[in-house]
Amino acid sequence: MTLSAAPSPSTASVSAPPDLQARWMAAWPDALAAWSRFTHIRPPNLCLTEAAAKGEGLTGSFAMIRLVDQAVVVSLPEVVACGVEGFAVEVLAHEIGHHVLAPATLTDHTRMIARMRRALPTVENHAPMVANLYTDLLINDRLQRGTGLRMADVYRAMAARSPGSGGAVWALYMRIYELLWSLERGSLRGGATDDRLEGDAWLGSRLVRSYARDWLDGSGRFAALLLPHLLQDTQSAGVIEKLLDTRAAAAGSDPAGLVEEDPEEAAGAVHPAADAELADLPPEDGAGADTEGPPPGDAARNQPGQGQAREPFQYGEILRASGVDVTDHEAAVRYYRERALPHLIPFPGRPAPAAGDPIPEGLEPWEVGDALDEADWLQSVLQSPHVVPGMTTVRRVWGVTEDREPARVPLDLDLYVDSSGSMPNPQHLTSYPALAGAILCLSALRAGARVQATLWSGARQFTTTPGFVRDEVEILRVLTGYFGGGTAFPIHVLRDTYATRPPDARPAHVLVISDDGVSTLFDQDERGGDGWAIAADALRRAGGGGSFVLNLRDGWETDASPAYDAIRRARDEQGWQVHPVATLEELVAFAKWFSRLTYGRGGPTKLSF
Numbered sequence: 078m079t080l081s082a083a084p085s086p087s088t089a090s091v092s093a094p095p096d097l098q099a100r101w102m103a104a105w106p107d108a109l110a111a112w113s114r115f116t117h118i119r120p121p122n123l124c125l126t127e128a129a130a131k132g133e134g135l136t137g138s139f140a141m142i143r144l145v146d147q148a149v150v151v152s153l154p155e156v157v158a159c160g161v162e163g164f165a166v167e168v169l170a171h172e173i174g175h176h177v178l179a180p181a182t183l184t185d186h187t188r189m190i191a192r193m194r195r196a197l198p199t200v201e202n203h204a205p206m207v208a209n210l211y212t213d214l215l216i217n218d219r220l221q222r223g224t225g226l227r228m229a230d231v232y233r234a235m236a237a238r239s240p241g242s243g244g245a246v247w248a249l250y251m252r253i254y255e256l257l258w259s260l261e262r263g264s265l266r267g268g269a270t271d272d273r274l275e276g277d278a279w280l281g282s283r284l285v286r287s288y289a290r291d292w293l294d295g296s297g298r299f300a301a302l303l304l305p306h307l308l309q310d311t312q313s314a315g316v317i318e319k320l321l322d323t324r325a326a327a328a329g330s331d332p333a334g335l336v337e338e339d340p341e342e343a344a345g346a347v348h349p350a351a352d353a354e355l356a357d358l359p360p361e362d363g364a365g366a367d368t369e370g371p372p373p374g375d376a377a378r379n380q381p382g383q384g385q386a387r388e389p390f391q392y393g394e395i396l397r398a399s400g401v402d403v404t405d406h407e408a409a410v411r412y413y414r415e416r417a418l419p420h421l422i423p424f425p426g427r428p429a430p431a432a433g434d435p436i437p438e439g440l441e442p443w444e445v446g447d448a449l450d451e452a453d454w455l456q457s458v459l460q461s462p463h464v465v466p467g468m469t470t471v472r473r474v475w476g477v478t479e480d481r482e483p484a485r486v487p488l489d490l491d492l493y494v495d496s497s498g499s500m501p502n503p504q505h506l507t508s509y510p511a512l513a514g515a516i517l518c519l520s521a522l523r524a525g526a527r528v529q530a531t532l533w534s535g536a537r538q539f540t541t542t543p544g545f546v547r548d549e550v551e552i553l554r555v556l557t558g559y560f561g562g563g564t565a566f567p568i569h570v571l572r573d574t575y576a577t578r579p580p581d582a583r584p585a586h587v588l589v590i591s592d593d594g595v596s597t598l599f600d601q602d603e604r605g606g607d608g609w610a611i612a613a614d615a616l617r618r619a620g621g622g623g624s625f626v627l628n629l630r631d632g633w634e635t636d637a638s639p640a641y642d643a644i645r646r647a648r649d650e651q652g653w654q655v656h657p658v659a660t661l662e663e664l665v666a667f668a669k670w671f672s673r674l675t676y677g678r679g680g681p682t683k684l685s686f
Contacts, residue, residue: 093153094162098123101151101165108169111224112177121149121169130155134325140168141322142175144183145330149173159319160238167226174216175323179292180208186323187332187399188339189296194395196300196346200307204300205324205398206317207307210250211299213320214285215292218257229258229265235319236266243268244312246303252278257285277302280349280356287354297345298352327399335395336415337386386416390505409504409511409557410550417515420669422677424523434478443472487526487676488586488621489545491574492517494556495591497534497564500661503557510590513626513664514556517588519549520672527583528552531570534560536603539567544574545585564594568602572611575618584621586675590664592628593640599647613651622654626667629657 101123109116124130130152135141139155142148149172156162180186186208193204193211221228232251251267254260256278262270270278281302288295349355387395393408403411443452445467453473454464461469494514503511518528527545530552538560542551571587589595599608616623625644633641647653658664 093125093157097153097162098125104165105169107166108173111170111220111226112173116177118147118173118176121151124150124152127152127154134328137318138321139319140172142172142326143328144186144326147176160234161231164227164231167228167231170220170226171216172322175212179212179215183327183330183332184334185293186326187335187395189293190398191339191395192297192342192345193300195342196297197304203307206321207300207303209321209323211296212323214253215289218285221258229260232265243316244310245274245306246310247313247316249274249278249306253281256282283355284349294341294345298347298349301346301348325400327401330401331411332399333415335392336412386507388506389503405504406557410553413511413515413557414553416512417519420516420665422520422523422672425678435475436478438474438476440471441474443470486583487524489526489583490517490521490528491585491587491619492528493531493533493589495594496532496558496560497594498561499592502559502561504559509661509664511556513590513668515553516668517672518552520676522547522549524676529574530555531567532556532558533567534562536565536567538562539570541570564597566595566598568598568608568611571615572602575615578618585619586621587616587619587623590626595625595627596640596643599643616651624654624656626656626658626664628661633657
């Protein structure tokens with residue numbers, strides 16, 4: 078079930094009065110002062126035409142915010158169409174509230190969306206709308222009660238301009254305001270309410286007040302409160318559409334901290350009727366006995382998440398629900414970059430050179446006023462038997478031998494990641510080959526190396542970076558692609574990479590992540606060339622060695638199959654290092670070990686995998 082939006086009144090024939098922009102801009106200082114005299118946000122963008130508003134990304138509503146640049150955008154023609162042109166301070170103060178109260182930051186905005194999605198099974202697509210309604214409640218309640226602004230009159234004016242009634246969600250939402258502000262039932266024209274809606278409105282009003290300071294903790298509960306009504310309501314979307322000013326709040330941003338689930342997502346996805354603090358339920362046995370929990374308030378909700386990792390498709394859905402316009406592939410690039418960060422080597426430091434040995438470099442005059450112990454009396458007497466301070470006295474000049482550490486040149490990384498049908502699609506589910514590749518490549522880039530990344534499935538199913546590069550986005554786009562076909566190593570890519578490589582080129586390490594399908598490396602190429610000779614020549618020209626990291630079953634050392642025989646032969650005859658892993662998850666441990674061993678500095682002297 079989805080809420081169906083009614084056609085909104087056209088603003089094509091509605092024009093803003095000539096002085097409306099000046100009047101609304103003059104109201105901006107008062108809107109800022111409604112929050113604090115110390116509040117400073119750049120002036121709003123007051124659009125005089127519908128086209129200008131669309132150019133800013135504002136459609137459907139008469140106002141919007143962007144968190145990435147702290148922007149407030151208002152469509153003045155839409156303001157007139159909604160009948161709120163006389164509420165400049167109220168509307169602008171409301172938009173400022175989204176920047177200073179809720180959601181205020183990209184992190185809290187995306188975390189709220191994630192919590193609400195958890196509380197809205199089967200209707201997760203409504204999380205942006207529910208988040209908008211929830212934060213509006215928090216802001217408007219504070220402005221109406223704390224500053225005396227006419228927030229209730231804003232809704233009355235909108236109802237007078239659009240008298241059509243909404244559904245259960247809209248009726249519940251308006252009734253919550255009436256209870257918060259002690260207004261008569263139906264005074265905000267939200268529609269009729271039955272006993273069920275009355276009870277939910279009472280819970281909603283208590284939730285807004287109880288979680289006003291810890292609003293993120295109340296977000297999942299508010300979503301759970303609206304869930305049964307969202308499942309049945311088909312009329313409220315058209316009315317609510319005009320209020321959605323945060324659905325593109327995260328546009329143009331790159332939120333962090335979403336890869337791991339917040340432990341409070343599941344705990345907060347509870348209906349307010351089941352919350353003892355809201356519904357006056359008796360405490361469970363032992364409740365409240367533990368006084369050593371996390372600190373209350375902001376300190377609690379700002380603790381880093383310690384939950385399990387999300388899947389890439391969930392990560393992308395949260396980004397899009399937050400207002401970030403990304404494809405599945407772009408979301409996967411962000412996902413694996415963030416998930417790889419805890420496993421990367423530290424940024425290399427620049428150690429100070431050690432003190433060298435002193436060496437004499439000559440003599441210079443010693444003058445009156447110089448330190449007495451700097452005078453070289455023997456050399457002064459040798460130059461003139463008559464010592465005249467400042468005239469015949471000299472002092473020794475000392476230098477220091479340079480004691481530099483030899484220059485450390487990192488190995489370039491030539492990475493080949495299997496993307497055949499036996500590997501998961503990294504854009505949908507967690508792909509440990511892609512994650513391990515991200516750890517290896519980003520660690521190499523940190524150390525100053527260059528990376529060539531190749532994703533392969535069949536001989537003609539491959540994508541690669543344009544040589545050895547240092548662009549992490551380009552590398553991750555290759556690693557997060559997917560083919561899902563047969564298995565055939567792209568021998569020609571390995572051949573062409575090193576066929577014309579200069580002898581004095583920086584050494585490179587060839588690393589292949591695959592399974593027993595790596596044996597196709599030793600087949601003939603499209604020219605009929607011998608794969609064994611190509612592999613041996615590439616390994617010699619690379620100059621930094623080669624590794625196979627393979628998902629192999631136990632007993633591969635003695636297995637007589639042709640694939641395992643080829644792997645053992647490559648190890649014994651050509652010097653390829655073979656690192657078997659029993660599960661794909663073990664690739665992460667290998668990537669960390671290899672990165673520390675190859676690109677780390679000052680790590681343990683003995684590393685093993």
